Amino acid sequence: xxxxxxKKNSNQIEKEDELFIPPIPPPNKKSQIQFDETELSKxxxxxxxxxxxxxxxxxxxxxxQCNKNKVIPIPIKxxxxxDSREILIAYLHQNxxxxxxxxxxxxxxxxxxxxxxxxxxxxxxxxxxNDAEKLEKAxxxxxxIFVLCxxxxxxxxxxxxxxxxxxxxxxxxxKIPLCYIHTDEKGNEPHCLVVFIDKNYGDRNxxxxxxxxxx
Ligand SMILES: [Zn+2]
Ligand SMILES: [Zn+2]
Numbered sequence: 001x002x003x004x005x006x007k008k009n010s011n012q013i014e015k016e017d018e019l020f021i022p023p024i025p026p027p028n029k030k031s032q033i034q035f036d037e038t039e040l041s042k043x044x045x046x047x048x049x050x051x052x053x054x055x056x057x058x059x060x061x062x063x064x065q066c067n068k069n070k071v072i073p074i075p076i077k078x079x080x081x082x083d084s085r086e087i088l089i090a091y092l093h094q095n096x097x098x099x100x101x102x103x104x105x106x107x108x109x110x111x112x113x114x115x116x117x118x119x120x121x122x123x124x125x126x127x128x129x130n131d132a133e134k135l136e137k138a139x140x141x142x143x144x145i146f147v148l149c150x151x152x153x154x155x156x157x158x159x160x161x162x163x164x165x166x167x168x169x170x171x172x173x174x175k176i177p178l179c180y181i182h183t184d185e186k187g188n189e190p191h192c193l194v195v196f197i198d199k200n201y202g203d204r205n206x207x208x209x210x211x212x213x214x215x
């Protein structure tokens with residue numbers, strides 16, 4: 001009988017613990033570098049050394065477009081402020097050799113483990129009519145897609161230039177992610193809408209990146 005009672009009590013305590021929400025978030029844990037530093041170039045090692053590890057958690061992600069490992073500083077506070085278990089990150093950077101600008105998108109969990117890294121093409125605010133006209137004059141064959149952005153709270157027109165259409169056509173993936181980085185009319189922070197396009201442009205899943213990082 002005593003054992004049963006004790007069990008009940010401990011259950012009770014567990015329940016109360018579950019209900020208890022600390023009024024102040026726990027202090028920031030100093031981030032730990034989880035990768036082998038010998039994998040870094042001198043330049044990268046230098047940039048890691050300059051990071052404030054109380055604010056940024058550096059992670060190493062291979063970019064298949066650059067064919068290089070990239071050190072990406074993840075802002076710790078932003079991660080802590082996101083409730084969902086998977087956090088979508090978009091990292092905008094340039095290929096040092098071809099100068100092409102592109103993104104790596106990937107998910108992290110709250111322990112900064114990296115999942116599903118993928119290099120994607122990127123488009124930036126090309127949706128204004130003027131830009132579209134300019135592009136058309138330059139003889140681009142544009143394909144316009146319409147996608148809802150929950151931050152802008154409106155349907156955006158995204159002009160996909162011929163070069164990216166070609167990549168979509170030739171991709172081995174059934175759905176090809178494309179990053180659309182833009183600001184809204186109120187001039188809020190730039191944000192990244194990831195659109196997953198199938199080869200017929202018929203099915204357009206979308207997801208907002210939780211965190212957009214510029215190189
Ligand atoms: Zn890259
Ligand atoms: Zn938007």
